[in-house]
Amino acid sequence: MKAIEIRTYGGPDGLAVVGLPAPVPAAGDVVIAAEAVGVGGVDTVIRSGALAAYGFKEGHIPGNEVAGTVTAVGEGVDTSWIGRRVWGFTGTGGGYVEQAVVPVREILPLPDGLSAADAVTLGTSGVVAYFALAHARFAPGETVLVRGAAGGIGVMTVQLAAKGGAAAVAVTTSSAERGARLRKLGATHVLDRAGDGGQDAPAGYDVIIDIVAGEDLPSFFDRLNPNGRMVAVGVVAGQPPADFGTRMLAxxxxxxSFATFSADTVASADLHAVRGEQFAAAVRGELDTVVHEVLPLDHAVRAHRKMDDGEVFGRIVLTP
Known part of the structure; x- marks a missing residue:
């Protein structure tokens, strides 16, 4: 089968198309013939080599979510899964493939009316946004700032905060065009990447959900209200300065309060419960799944180049 691996760390050209044997499911696993593969910000961070110290080596196959049809099951798995359309979480990698191996506990049936592309646009981003807001103890009537709102997680956080009764949902983004699109999703104020601008924007925020991190993260402590909470859910701009906490202590x-959030700390059953609700909401038209572009799997280099250049609004989807 065709797969994409990180041949060398660095830029997008370090990705390569390779041929691998068709997978055979182990006990407790299923094989999914992928119709859609989600491209996330974490994929580009892993590809850059920034997370090599965490065990990601050259030769790694990126991607953590796929959607398609179950074609085989391993020992102990109900054979009735075969032929069903599902969303699947591949874990820390293994998603950029034509046939993905996924533990049966990490798959969820797709409802009628939800495309595979929509499923991988919503499947991970939606639950990260939901539980990040919960981690921040967000409550109706509070003001929220979403830093780096144009990506998959940001788009979902804006929608969930607005639907959750936020008094204001401010966003940082790179252009007026993106700001206008975010307003249609529920943003009330559009700021530049530094968090400035925005007519009548709140003077401070009760909650900041930060997908960017990087060297500018400490300055956003100044934008928190008393008892404000910042939760970092990504590091797409790299790690913050080693002494970033001194700004908060000042x-x-x-x-x-400052916290990080990873969906790895949430039980699969809880993630699936929320994910299932969000899939159903998308079918009803209550949540927007924002697909930036659909590209063939072997165009992964192009997809990552677009991610690195900041061109993507929502999510790029690869199709094997």
């Missing part, structure tokens, strides 16, 4: 009397 505002000690404001009782600020």
């Amino acid at each position: 505002a000690f009397r404001k009782s600020l």
